[in-house]
Amino acid sequence: DQQVKQNSPSLSVQEGxxxxxxxxxxxxxxxxxxxxxxxxAEGPTFLISISSIKDKNEDGRFTVFLNKSAKHLSLHIVxxxxxxxxVYFCAASAYAGGTSYGKLxxxxxxxxxxxP
Amino acid sequence: EAQVxxxxxxxxxxxxxxxxxxxxxxxxHEYMSWYRQDPGLGLRQIYYSMNxxxxxxxxxxxxxxxxxxxxRNFPLILESPSPNQTSLYFCASSLSGRGLVETQYxxxxxxxxxx
Numbered sequence: 001d002q003q004v005k006q007n008s009p010s011l012s013v014q015e016g017x018x019x020x021x022x023x024x025x026x027x028x029x030x031x032x033x034x035x036x037x038x039x040x041a042e043g044p045t046f047l048i049s050i051s052s053i054k055d056k057n058e059d060g061r062f063t064v065f066l067n068k069s070a071k072h073l074s075l076h077i078v079x080x081x082x083x084x085x086x087v088y089f090c091a092a093s094a095y096a097g098g099t100s101y102g103k104l105x106x107x108x109x110x111x112x113x114x115x116p
Numbered sequence: 117e118a119q120v121x122x123x124x125x126x127x128x129x130x131x132x133x134x135x136x137x138x139x140x141x142x143x144x145h146e147y148m149s150w151y152r153q154d155p156g157l158g159l160r161q162i163y164y165s166m167n168x169x170x171x172x173x174x175x176x177x178x179x180x181x182x183x184x185x186x187x188r189n190f191p192l193i194l195e196s197p198s199p200n201q202t203s204l205y206f207c208a209s210s211l212s213g214r215g216l217v218e219t220q221y222x223x224x225x226x227x228x229x230x231x
Contacts, residue, residue, distance in 0.1 A: 041225075043120075044208075046220060102147060102149070102172065103164060103174055106160065109159070
């Protein structure tokens with residue numbers, strides 16, 4: 001039962017263009033969403049997050065959009081750079097009291113390749 | 117240097133032979149967590165700990181044990197490893213608090229092969 005899904009295993013984009021990575025979730029209790037980036041042979045690194053009270057959060061070239069009614073979020077990278085080539089994971093958490101916000105559910109990841 | 121260390125980095129073992137993967141952080145972080153990464157399944161959380169002596173199950177805790185006796189260490193124990201636990205394991209830590217859990221620092225990973 002995959003509660004967070006990234007249905008595109010890979011995405012290829014030309015340098016300078018927009019990259020759009022998508023993520024869908026099924027658990028309506030999720031109220032906090034995150035994106036991580038992972039290079040080969042390294043651990044993931046945090047990229048950007050969004051709370052369910054917002055529908056957009058921007059940080060430089062990275063913007064995350066949240067559509068709660070569709071249970072969908074997306075990460076936009078503009079402009080894309082070759083150094084953005086990595087695996088991108090979306091993750092979600094649901095606060096249900098106590099320490100529950102420490103529980104994170106990740107998607108399967110999308111491999112982004114940005115061509116020069 | 118602020119870091120999360122894991123040992124060993126690579127391990128080949130046989131079914132049923134108990135093993136421990138250590139995780140240590142030097143940032144005085146309260147939150148620590150273990151994940152496994154598998155092809156097509158992404159990252160899945162095994163256990164997490166909000167502070168010393170406080171541990172909770174993630175999405176895939178079966179077959180694993182953890183302990184948090186001191187703040188800096190969070191070992192992952194496989195009492196009786198099986199081949200389906202062959203995976204890449206990551207330990208992570210962060211300061212604490214809802215908004216800070218996201219800024220987890222990940223270790224370099226431990227690649228485990230169970231024969």
